[in-house]
Amino acid sequence: MTVRVVVADDQQLIRAGFVRLLEPEPDVEVVGEAADGRAAVELCRTARPDVVLMDIRMPVLDGIAATREVTASTGARVVVLTTYDRDEYVFSALEAGASGFLLKDAPPEELVRAIHVVAAGESLLAPAVTTRLVGELVAARARHRDAERQLARLTPREREVLPLLARGLSNAEIAARLHLGETTVKTHVAAVLDKLGVRDRVQAVVFAYEAGIVTPGR
Amino acid sequence: MGAGAARVSTWAVPLALVALVLVNGLLGDGDGYPEPRWVTVAVLMAASAVLVARVARPTLAALVAAWLVTGYLLLLHRDLAVQPAFEPFLVMLVAFFALGLHAPRAALPLGLAGVAVPLVVVELASLSVGRSAGETLPTLLFWGVAFVVGRLLHGLRHEASTARERAAAAEREAAAAAAAERTRIARELHDVVAHSLSVVVLHAGVERRLLDDPASSTARTLDTIERTGRSALEELRRLLGLLHESGEGGSLEPLPTLGGIEALVAPLRTAGHEVTLSVVGEPGDLVGGLALSSYRIVQEALTNVVKHAPGAPVQVRLERRADALEVAVTNGAPTRPPAAVPGAVAGAGHGLVGMRERVRLYGGRLDSGPLPDGGFRVHAVLPLAGSPTSVEPSRS
Numbered sequence: 001m002t003v004r005v006v007v008a009d010d011q012q013l014i015r016a017g018f019v020r021l022l023e024p025e026p027d028v029e030v031v032g033e034a035a036d037g038r039a040a041v042e043l044c045r046t047a048r049p050d051v052v053l054m055d056i057r058m059p060v061l062d063g064i065a066a067t068r069e070v071t072a073s074t075g076a077r078v079v080v081l082t083t084y085d086r087d088e089y090v091f092s093a094l095e096a097g098a099s100g101f102l103l104k105d106a107p108p109e110e111l112v113r114a115i116h117v118v119a120a121g122e123s124l125l126a127p128a129v130t131t132r133l134v135g136e137l138v139a140a141r142a143r144h145r146d147a148e149r150q151l152a153r154l155t156p157r158e159r160e161v162l163p164l165l166a167r168g169l170s171n172a173e174i175a176a177r178l179h180l181g182e183t184t185v186k187t188h189v190a191a192v193l194d195k196l197g198v199r200d201r202v203q204a205v206v207f208a209y210e211a212g213i214v215t216p217g218r
Numbered sequence: 219m220g221a222g223a224a225r226v227s228t229w230a231v232p233l234a235l236v237a238l239v240l241v242n243g244l245l246g247d248g249d250g251y252p253e254p255r256w257v258t259v260a261v262l263m264a265a266s267a268v269l270v271a272r273v274a275r276p277t278l279a280a281l282v283a284a285w286l287v288t289g290y291l292l293l294l295h296r297d298l299a300v301q302p303a304f305e306p307f308l309v310m311l312v313a314f315f316a317l318g319l320h321a322p323r324a325a326l327p328l329g330l331a332g333v334a335v336p337l338v339v340v341e342l343a344s345l346s347v348g349r350s351a352g353e354t355l356p357t358l359l360f361w362g363v364a365f366v367v368g369r370l371l372h373g374l375r376h377e378a379s380t381a382r383e384r385a386a387a388a389e390r391e392a393a394a395a396a397a398a399e400r401t402r403i404a405r406e407l408h409d410v411v412a413h414s415l416s417v418v419v420l421h422a423g424v425e426r427r428l429l430d431d432p433a434s435s436t437a438r439t440l441d442t443i444e445r446t447g448r449s450a451l452e453e454l455r456r457l458l459g460l461l462h463e464s465g466e467g468g469s470l471e472p473l474p475t476l477g478g479i480e481a482l483v484a485p486l487r488t489a490g491h492e493v494t495l496s497v498v499g500e501p502g503d504l505v506g507g508l509a510l511s512s513y514r515i516v517q518e519a520l521t522n523v524v525k526h527a528p529g530a531p532v533q534v535r536l537e538r539r540a541d542a543l544e545v546a547v548t549n550g551a552p553t554r555p556p557a558a559v560p561g562a563v564a565g566a567g568h569g570l571v572g573m574r575e576r577v578r579l580y581g582g583r584l585d586s587g588p589l590p591d592g593g594f595r596v597h598a599v600l601p602l603a604g605s606p607t608s609v610e611p612s613r614s
Contacts, residue, residue: 010472011413017420024428059478062470083416084455105419105448108427 003119004031006047006076008040008066009055014104018053021108028115037061041069049076050119054098056082056089064092071097077118081111085129100124147211153195161188165201166208228273231312235266239305250295250303258294261286265309272316277329280313280321288336298344307357310337314361318368330365337361392571399572403579405461406514407507409473412454414506419447474517476509476536477502482517483534489524492531499538508600511576512536512545515584518569519547519596529553530593542582543600551592573598 005028007018015033022028031047034040037054038061044052052070056063067078079100080093093101099118102111103126117124125133154162157178164174171189175182189201198204208214243251243259251258265286272279287306295302313333321329338358345354426432426440474482479502483493501509516534523532530549537544570586573596577584582600589595 011417013417014420017417017424020421021424021427057470057472059472064470083412083451084458086459103451104416105423105451107444108420108423 001027003028003051003115004047004049005029005115006032006034006040006043006049006052008034008037008043008052008058008063009081010035010058011055014055018111021111022115025112028112035059037063037066040066041073044070044074044076048074051115052076052078053115054078054080056080056093064089064096067093067096067098077121079114079118079124085126085132087132090125090129090133101129102126103128143210144212147207150196150207151211151213154192158188158192158195161185162192162204162208163214165189165192166205166214168205229270232266232269235269235305235309235312236263238308239263239266242303242305250301250305252294252296258290261290261294262303262305262309265290265306269309269312269316272313273320276316276320277325277332280317280329280333283309283313284333284337288340291340298340299348301349301353307360310361311364315364315368318365318370319372320368334361395571396575399575401461402572403511403575405458406473406510408454408458408461410507410510412451412458413473415447415451415454419444419451422447473510474513475502476504476513479513479516479534479536482513482520483532486520486524486532490529491523494531494533496534497536501536501538501543504538504543504602508543508580508602511580512543512598512600515545515573515576515596515598516547518573522569522594522596523547523549527552527594528555538602540602542602545598545600546595548589548595548597549593570596 005022007015007022007030009015009018012035015035019030019033022030031049032043034043035058037058040052040054040058040063041061043049052067054063054067054070058066061069063080063082067080070076070078077099078093078097079102080089080098081102081104082089083104085101085103090101100114100123102114102124106114106126114124151159151162160178161174164177169177171182171185174180174189175185178185180188193200193204196204196207198207239259239262243255243262248255265283268279268282268286270279287310290306291298291302317326317329317333341354341358345351422440422443426437426444429437429440431437479497480495483495486493501512504512516536520532520534523530527549530552532550533546533548535544535546535548573586574584577598577600580600582598584596584598586596587594
């Protein structure tokens with residue numbers, strides 16, 4: 001099966017490079033080029049490509065907005081190709097529906113492979129981006145595990161107090177909620193702060209959010 | 219008067235008064251120095267000596283001096299009908315002058331009352347017991363003048379120091395603006411370089427892949443270009459991460475080129491400016507930092523026109539000659555009064571600071587200044603020494 005590709009980049013030399021790379025490929029066909037996001041969206045509607053190589057920083061309509069329109073209104077899948085792998089770019093590209101995120105200076109072999117991988121319905125991130133995201137995930141899980149270890153030291157009553165504390169309730173409000181005396185609540189709060197090794201109530205709130213005991217908007 | 223001279227006079231004046239009291243009190247004929255004479259001398263010496271504190275604690279020094287002098291007049295000199303010693307008059311002359319010169323505004327009303335009231339009461343009392351007005355009133359008049367002169371000098375000094383502070387603040391602001399502008403220029407130029415380098419790495423990699431023999435020397439050279447370029451790009455990304463202001467989102471717009479100059483003047487037309495745009499010699503073909511800097515110069519100049527010359531006709535001229543790119547933005551007098559925004563003038567400085575930095579980067583020159591017709595002109599010449607032009611890649 002031949003993969004139909006559209007190349008969208010405002011730099012003519014970059015487009016030329018991609019086209020020259022893909023032309024000799026036996027199962028890839030470049031069906032069109034676009035110099036801005038708006039033109040890319042129009043082209044995708046008429047040329048019906050399988051994959052779009054999309055730059056982010058483009059005039060008229062940027063690559064993120066163009067990705068959103070292309071993925072919403074056509075069957076084409078988008079590989080975002082940029083000069084910078086900034087987190088904002090990665091997240092907004094994926095959020096807009098991109099299936100791949102690569103740097104323009106990636107080895108040509110990787111670019112060709114990305115086109116086939118994405119055309120086959122899978123996703124692909126630049127190795128550096130993947131490493132960074134996985135690293136962040138691992139760190140977050142480690143934080144979570146530490147938090148669980150500390151939470152295990154709390155008594156059942158203290159475990160009831162913490163989420164209420166994290167929602168910003170005062171000692172008096174917590175006492176009313178749990179049908180306890182305010183002095184008792186005060187003792188529990190002090191024990192919670194001590195066992196979690198946090199300085200004050202605000203730090204306890206941060207801990208509770210990081211540990212996933214409470215989530216925003218609940 | 220220098221600071222050193224001021225420091226010397228701080229203790230020299232009281233010292234001279236102390237010496238005067240000593241000499242007149244102990245060696246003089248005793249007029250104004252009633253018995254017990256050593257007590258009188260001691261009191262007047264104390265009143266003189268306390269003036270050493272007149273700079274650091276002006277109100278307190280004047281108060282102590284005034285009450286010592288009052289004590290001398292009422293308790294030692296006693297006979298108010300007779301002329302007292304001359305030294306207390308001098309002491310109070312200095313005290314009033316210092317009070318005016320050094321006392322903070324808030325301490326003045328109470329301080330002045332505490333100092334002047336006892337003395338004025340005593341002087342008026344002496345008038346009622348037979349001393350002539352010709353002897354009493356000039357004393358009060360001199361004291362008053364000393365205070366007023368001190369106060370006027372205080373005002374002048376205060377103004378001078380405020381002006382100095384303001385100048386220093388403006389200088390700091392300009393330096394900060396220049397630094398911020400330099401960071402911005404650095405960011406943009408690294409951005410330009412990163413994009414160019416991406417093109418190099420991409421094309422080297424593509425050509426390498428298209429070669430039949432991956433072991434050929436051409437393939438190895440292309441591989442070296444590709445790898446070197448890629449690692450340079452990694453360093454550039456790190457550097458750009460540093461230059462980006464924290465929390466600033468990634469831009470979604472490409473860096474502007476001179477081809478976009480038409481779009482730059484469009485908002486001015488909408489805002490009611492009559493804009494003449496003349497572009498000579500295809501400067502739109504220029505790429506890279508110089509083209510970007512020229513664009514920014516026009517942009518800053520137009521921002522200043524909108525800010526300071528609302529409604530004024532504007533001429534934008536871009537001329538690409540063989541050796542230089544010339545940029546000129548000239549506006550006529552404003553047709554509406556500029557919106558009085560505080561800091562608007564500083565903003566103008568900011569723009570010019572940025573233009574100067576950019577022109578300097580390319581070894582060009584910038585003239586800017588008001589015109590006789592009430593307008594303003596910004597004129598920059600940027601030398602084009604082998605500046606890159608966008609080229610079509612060879613498609614062999």
